Amino acid sequence: MISKELMAASTRPLILTILKRGESYGYQIIQDVKQLSGGTLEWSDGMLYPVLHKLKKDGCIESKWVISEEGRKRKYYSITETGLIELQTAKAQWLSIHEVFAKIWGPTPQWATN
Amino acid sequence: MFNLEQAIKEWKRKLRKSPGYEDGDIEELESHLRDRIDALIESGESNEEAFNVASVEIGNVELVAKEFYKITTTKPFLDTSSGMNWGILSNFIKISRRNLFRNKLYASLNILGLVIGITSALFIYLFIQNELSYDTFHEKGDRIYKVHRVIERPEGSELVGITSNPFKAGLEAEFPNMIEMATTLGPGDGVVSINDQHFMEPRLYMTDENFFQVFTYPFISGNPKTALLEPYTVVLSKETAEKYFGNENPIGKSIIIDGEETFEVTGIFGQPEGAKSHVNFDLVVSIITFSDYDFYNQWGWNQVHTYALLSEGVELRDIEPQLPSFMDKYFGENMARLNRRIDLNLMPLDEVYFSNFLAFDWQVEHGDESVIYIFGIIAILIIVVAGVNFINLATARSVSRAKEVGVRKTLGAQRFVLFTQFMTEAFVMAFLAGLISFILVYFLLPPFEQLIGISISVNMFSPEILLMTVSLLLLTGFLAGVYPAIFLSSFKPIKALKEKISFGTSQVLIRKGLIIFQFAISSLLIIGVSLVNKQLDYISNKSLGFQPDQLLDISINNSTVRSNIPQILDQLKTISGIEEVSVMSGSPGGFFDNFSFSIENNDEVLTMNTLFIDDKFSEVFDLNMIAGRDFDKAYSTDSSSATIINQKAAEFLGWTYEEAIGKQIENKNLSNEGYRTIVGVVEDFHFASLHHQIEPLVVSMKSDYRNIVAKVSTENISGLLPQITETWNNFSPLYPIEYRFVNEQFAQLYESDTRQRKVFFAFSIIAIVIACLGLFGLATFNVEKRSKEMGIRKVLGATMSDLLLTFNKEVLSIISISFLIAVPITYFLAEEWLQNYAYHINNDLYSYILAGIVVIVLAIITVSYQTMIVAKANPVDSLKSE
Numbered sequence: 001m002i003s004k005e006l007m008a009a010s011t012r013p014l015i016l017t018i019l020k021r022g023e024s025y026g027y028q029i030i031q032d033v034k035q036l037s038g039g040t041l042e043w044s045d046g047m048l049y050p051v052l053h054k055l056k057k058d059g060c061i062e063s064k065w066v067i068s069e070e071g072r073k074r075k076y077y078s079i080t081e082t083g084l085i086e087l088q089t090a091k092a093q094w095l096s097i098h099e100v101f102a103k104i105w106g107p108t109p110q111w112a113t114n
Numbered sequence: 115m116f117n118l119e120q121a122i123k124e125w126k127r128k129l130r131k132s133p134g135y136e137d138g139d140i141e142e143l144e145s146h147l148r149d150r151i152d153a154l155i156e157s158g159e160s161n162e163e164a165f166n167v168a169s170v171e172i173g174n175v176e177l178v179a180k181e182f183y184k185i186t187t188t189k190p191f192l193d194t195s196s197g198m199n200w201g202i203l204s205n206f207i208k209i210s211r212r213n214l215f216r217n218k219l220y221a222s223l224n225i226l227g228l229v230i231g232i233t234s235a236l237f238i239y240l241f242i243q244n245e246l247s248y249d250t251f252h253e254k255g256d257r258i259y260k261v262h263r264v265i266e267r268p269e270g271s272e273l274v275g276i277t278s279n280p281f282k283a284g285l286e287a288e289f290p291n292m293i294e295m296a297t298t299l300g301p302g303d304g305v306v307s308i309n310d311q312h313f314m315e316p317r318l319y320m321t322d323e324n325f326f327q328v329f330t331y332p333f334i335s336g337n338p339k340t341a342l343l344e345p346y347t348v349v350l351s352k353e354t355a356e357k358y359f360g361n362e363n364p365i366g367k368s369i370i371i372d373g374e375e376t377f378e379v380t381g382i383f384g385q386p387e388g389a390k391s392h393v394n395f396d397l398v399v400s401i402i403t404f405s406d407y408d409f410y411n412q413w414g415w416n417q418v419h420t421y422a423l424l425s426e427g428v429e430l431r432d433i434e435p436q437l438p439s440f441m442d443k444y445f446g447e448n449m450a451r452l453n454r455r456i457d458l459n460l461m462p463l464d465e466v467y468f469s470n471f472l473a474f475d476w477q478v479e480h481g482d483e484s485v486i487y488i489f490g491i492i493a494i495l496i497i498v499v500a501g502v503n504f505i506n507l508a509t510a511r512s513v514s515r516a517k518e519v520g521v522r523k524t525l526g527a528q529r530f531v532l533f534t535q536f537m538t539e540a541f542v543m544a545f546l547a548g549l550i551s552f553i554l555v556y557f558l559l560p561p562f563e564q565l566i567g568i569s570i571s572v573n574m575f576s577p578e579i580l581l582m583t584v585s586l587l588l589l590t591g592f593l594a595g596v597y598p599a600i601f602l603s604s605f606k607p608i609k610a611l612k613e614k615i616s617f618g619t620s621q622v623l624i625r626k627g628l629i630i631f632q633f634a635i636s637s638l639l640i641i642g643v644s645l646v647n648k649q650l651d652y653i654s655n656k657s658l659g660f661q662p663d664q665l666l667d668i669s670i671n672n673s674t675v676r677s678n679i680p681q682i683l684d685q686l687k688t689i690s691g692i693e694e695v696s697v698m699s700g701s702p703g704g705f706f707d708n709f710s711f712s713i714e715n716n717d718e719v720l721t722m723n724t725l726f727i728d729d730k731f732s733e734v735f736d737l738n739m740i741a742g743r744d745f746d747k748a749y750s751t752d753s754s755s756a757t758i759i760n761q762k763a764a765e766f767l768g769w770t771y772e773e774a775i776g777k778q779i780e781n782k783n784l785s786n787e788g789y790r791t792i793v794g795v796v797e798d799f800h801f802a803s804l805h806h807q808i809e810p811l812v813v814s815m816k817s818d819y820r821n822i823v824a825k826v827s828t829e830n831i832s833g834l835l836p837q838i839t840e841t842w843n844n845f846s847p848l849y850p851i852e853y854r855f856v857n858e859q860f861a862q863l864y865e866s867d868t869r870q871r872k873v874f875f876a877f878s879i880i881a882i883v884i885a886c887l888g889l890f891g892l893a894t895f896n897v898e899k900r901s902k903e904m905g906i907r908k909v910l911g912a913t914m915s916d917l918l919l920t921f922n923k924e925v926l927s928i929i930s931i932s933f934l935i936a937v938p939i940t941y942f943l944a945e946e947w948l949q950n951y952a953y954h955i956n957n958d959l960y961s962y963i964l965a966g967i968v969v970i971v972l973a974i975i976t977v978s979y980q981t982m983i984v985a986k987a988n989p990v991d992s993l994k995s996e
Binding site: 074 | 143148150174177182184
């Protein structure tokens, strides 16, 4: 289980990463996250939307309403220039943190992780 | 059967309730929900199962809304589930202020009602606080007991406040392990001379060296343990010392008392600020100075107060069983002589002040506990009535505020927000009212003290008083605000905007009930005022059997005068305007002796009032003899063996007036008296207050005089008094003359009744003002609600008086009901009260009818005023408006 604080911090770069691959809508984004994380990241579905709105307000993503083939209204999100820059910065930060931890904790013997 | 669409609709409705969602948000969430449901159904779940899982996965909509809200607005989210956010309190107050300013009349009526309520309650609090503060400043207070005698009388036992001096030493000797020490305090007065200055000191007491060890009066100089050990020593209060000696050190200085004895000042005591005590003295001399006097050693010479300080750990019940044997040992002789059982009672110090039933509790200040309860109840009633008033006015205005509620709800205000808004308005008004009340109390305290006849020493800015003010305003604000706030915030927005708000019968009933309650109390108080007035007029005008305004009572207050009585009487008689002069032992409207008599051929000993007089008695009082003859100087034996009784005494002893003549009776309390023959029966006259029946009275000639009573002509009294004073001063240059007209003396007996009259009057005005405010509110409400009806009536030709009649009809029925409720309660209370008077008016209908008329007239004026304003308006306006 990932802590609440860590989840909150990682949600934005995670969404941006998914949207960098192409535009998507809320339900799909959640499915992607679940799939990618193999179920380690558990969100309350509804909590995704406020984050999306915040990203939009900050100018990182754009949205448009699309009517799907089966006639359902969906709000599609796509990443913007600002979003890409934020993602770059976030990625650099996350990686440097990852590096520090890797150094401190050292290469782990195979038997210890299994 | 589960309906998926219906379930989704329900779910959406829940979302809409929350203010966080903006356009599209809900649709977006719905699309998400539907996607998820589809996926779940595809994997084989039932519709219901799919919906449940999907909605759970979306999570708590309330929390999601909160997150949305944070993004879309910078204002804090008002969370209905987790209480108030105080950040918007300033907004509430701002809106409250605007509302108050826009509706000045309504706001001032409301605040006025609350001011009256809070002010009255504060005054009553001050009064009760003051009464309860008596005798609380003594460090050993919980161990101090006042010693009383319990005297068995045929009509029941009586507690007597005064004791005699030997009790102190007796108690200390008999209970060495239980009583740490006892002390004696003797009330008195005297003239103090310092050099050539003379001061009449009405509170010159005597006591022993224990007194200042038992009671806590901090000494400024001198030693409280030794100051009164020696004869001819005196201790002064700080104020008295300053009066006598200014800034000089008073210790060691001499003062002369009654021009005879010189006393040395050995101590100065202070009194804690605001401290109240049942005994009050300015200077005390050492009682041992009088060790040669009779009173000092005689058990039967009762004129002092005795106090016992119990040893630590000793309870009253430890000592009580031993008191009867104590009395047998020391008081047995007296009991045998009086043929009465007398016991001892130790009363805890904190009960003494409220023991106003004590007989002969000389110079002791007493309060009335029942007055505390009555005032407490009145305070609660007035606060409730004021709160009721607020409720009535607030709900009456709901018609105009319904639109506001509708608009605000439509714009997204939740019920809780509106509730808070209305509560804030109530508290803002209560706060203003509290502020005004505090200022009012500050300035009106002196007249209030005069009204209740009690001085209240209080620091208005003490934490308790401030705390009390704040709690009162919070309480009133809450009581008054909560019902209208719930009621107003409950309006449905569409209804409130589209139609007129209609009220359920229960609301109308509550409002009417409140008005009825208010007017019942007002009626009760008005009837009370009228009855009290009539009764007091009755007793002050009732014939006493003599002319009290013609009688001047001069107190024989010193030994010089006492030894020169015949000469003084002779000189007084030479003053033109003085018709006759007599001397006597009692004082009409004042103190009378009470002695035991034995009757010839009867073993019984009976108690009767006694008066010792000279031969001018019946002339001074203008009394007629019913049977037999008056005292006569011609009979030399009259002063030693004749007596006169009043009609009541003859009846009491079971004789006709004629039978009484020649009968023999003996005063058992006096030594060397022997039997006296009844020579006459005098007509009854009132020598005591009209609270009591005329009692049996025995009149004899005997020189035991305390008062000179002069019958004066009523003309030129002001010229007469200086002459009388001059005559007095010839005999008694030191002691100032003390005189009083007998009618003033009687008026003083009715002082507490007069006070009751004033208090009643004040409270009935308060109650009627508040009730009229409430009625005004109801009238406003009615008139607003029926303004269209009035318009139509006017168009159809109704005149102003027709309209007034229509609207007053309803009010009259309400007033009548409240009156019908008030009458029996008042009748019962009035009967009780009138029983305090042996001579009283009939509890007749007159006062009730009068009060009824007053209440109805006031109510009609209130309602008509409001109706007329609206009725005068052009009917077009009310009919046009929608």
